[in-house]
Amino acid sequence: MAHTITxxxxxxxxxRTGFQLSASHRPDVIFAAENAADIRAAVAHAAARNLRVAVQATGHGLATAADSGVLITTGRMNGVRVDPAAATAWVEPGTPWSKVIEAAAPHGLAPLSGAAPAVGALxxxxxxxxxxxxxxxxxxADQVRAIEVVTADAELVLATPDKEPDLFWALLGGRGNFGVATGMEIALVPVKTLYGGAMFFDGFDAVHxxxxxxxxVPEEMTSSVAVIPFPDAPFVPEPLRGRRATHIRIAYLGPAEEGKHLTDQLRAYGPRLMDKVDEIPYTQSGVIHNDPTDPVASQSSHSLLRELPPQAxxxxxxxxxxxxxIRQLGxxxxRPPMTPNAIGNRDAAYIYGxxxxxxxxxxxxxxxEGALRPWSTGGKALNFLFAAHATEENVKKAFDPSTYDRLRDLKTTYDPTDLFHHTHHIPPR
Ligand SMILES: Cc1cc2nc3c(=O)[nH]c(=O)nc-3n(C[C@H](O)[C@H](O)[C@H](O)COP(=O)(O)OP(=O)(O)OC[C@H]3O[C@@H](n4cnc5c(N)ncnc54)[C@H](O)[C@@H]3O)c2cc1C
Incomplete structure (x- = not known):
């Protein structure tokens, strides 16, 4: 019997409170799910009463906050099972990247995780x-093998590229609009270490x-730049305290000497306030961005750019x-994935927010956003649409036009009553 909270x-x-504090869900009832059966019960409960369903793992990516209905929390479903021979992992819906990284590392493997290890992997x-x-x-999303999901009729379905290919395609990009995922099989890559970390320069000019x-730089280099106004506070490392600093984040897949050689071109720009780029185990990859771990109220917006001229x-x-x-994409x-999915805007060269x-x-x-318009593709990246910017209009921009049309058709098929409304919403027809 599912544990419910009113x-x-x-x-x-x-x-009901997650990482993002600018808003939070206020549902009539919370189903604190411990397994797929609890999620089925929650969806059936909502469908029978014509209530809407919201889902929360860690709350890092809150879109529309539910003001009623059912909230399914998945934080207790946080297991991960690695198959080292197949180089895959089965990830439960509330599992943060940190747990996947720790489970994969002993096998010399790593997931395609992001900046913050506390973010929900699924x-x-x-x-x-x-x-x-x-x-x-x-x-x-391009490395997903299978997704287990509870659909709007409260059925548990395994979607793969061969079995339920439409649902598989739509979930990878359309996310919460098509059901509540209860698990996912992802591919891992053979990575033990990175040449990675961060360097800080004083002021804004190092962005150039x-x-x-x-x-x-080659594809083995994934990097980004931030400009951060650091407070003059004891918790800020002394060299950064009270300064507006340029923070360059480096992740290089290749020999450390090559990584050092490449990044020395950046070091040649001038003196650094801090320089902590070295060979690190992937388990320490959180130091590259060093994102905040305490819940925070914030608003973020972004543009996808074709190019990044000095004026931008x-x-x-x-x-x-x-x-x-600014993150470099490309x-x-x-490139298109081996198995097609709904992820759009692959023409973007930078995400700038x-x-x-x-x-x-x-x-x-x-x-x-207005100032960047001359170089913008007009697109958005769904994962970077948070809170007030996760509007239906922006969600539409996360997809190529024909993809969005197909997603709306499939939404009409899989969720005609719009049960899964409180998400990055794609309306049925
Ligand atoms: C500090 C920080 C760093 C980030 N870094 C990156 C990054 O490097 N790269 C990147 O791509 N993104 C990044 N993001 C964005 C992040 O990937 C998304 O916000 C992601 O949705 C967070 O997932 P979550 O489970 O942690 O959050 P939640 O808020 O719990 O979930 C986000 C949304 O996903 C949907 N959802 C959750 N669980 C399910 C489920 N089981 N089935 C169906 N739908 C579900 C719901 O609609 C929910 O509102 C970052 C976000 C933050 C705050």
Missing amino acids: ADSDQYDSE SYTLGGGIGLMARKHGYA AWREWVAA VEAARSLTTNILE GALS IVSRGPEVTPEHAQL
Whole structure:
């Protein structure tokens, strides 16, 4: 029997609150799922009463907060099973990347995880997944073998490229619109170490050094740049305290000497406030971005760009209270996957965004998006649509037009009553 929690319970607030604090779900009832049967029971409960369903693993990717209905929390379903011979892992829906990384490492394997090890592996992958090895290995979604999912009729279905190919295709990109995934088989790659880490330069200008440098790096190099206004506070390392610093994040798949040689071209730009790039085990890959681990209220927005001229970099110079981030895409991210899926916008060369602190959407988001329009593809990346920016209009931009049309057709087939509404929403026809 599924464990349910209602608003009169002491557990209600902690269970519904996730990483993103700018909003949170306020459902009528929470199903704290421990297995697939609990998720089936939750979906059946909602369908019988015409209630809507929201799902939360860690809360890193909250889109629309549910104001009623059913919330399924999957944090207790956090197992992972590695098959070293097949180089695959079966991942449960509430499993953070950190657990997958730890389970794969003893076998000399690694998943296509992203910046923050605390992010939910399954939801990240269903949303695309632009990871630390993305330019070499593509989207995490491109390496999925099978997805087990509870559909709107409360049935448990195994979707693979051969069995239920439409559902498999739609889940990889359309994510929560088509059901609640209860597990997923992903491929792992033979990676034990990276030449990786971060270097910090004082001020904004080093963004241009990164911009020039990435133009000639091989696919084995996946990197990004952030400009961070650090507070003058004791928890900030001394060299960064009170400064606006450029943070270059490096993940190189290849011999450490080659990685060192490549990154020395960046070091030649000038003195660093900190330089912590070295050969590291993949289990330490969280140090590359060093993302916050405590829950936070923030708003993020982004543009996908075809190119990154100096004027595009300059567009963020004056946004001194925001965190700027630019990731280089391209490489395997721009190639079609072996098994087709719904992930779109493979023509983008960069993802360029800002983060503002607090629950409000500050004017800088629209200002930057407008300034970047000349170089924008017009697309969005689903995984980077959070909170107020996870609108239906933006979700539509995450897909190529014909893909979006097919997703709407399949939404009409698999979820005609729009049970799975509280997600990055794709409406049925
Ligand atoms: C600090 C930080 C770093 C990040 N770094 C990266 C990165 O490097 N690369 C990248 O691609 N993305 C990155 N992201 C985005 C992240 O991948 C997405 O936000 C992802 O959806 C988070 O998944 P979650 O399970 O942790 O979050 P949740 O908020 O729990 O889930 C997000 C959404 O996924 C859907 N969902 C959750 N579980 C299921 C399920 N079982 N079945 C169907 N749908 C489900 C729901 O609609 C839910 O609202 C980052 C986000 C943060 C906050």
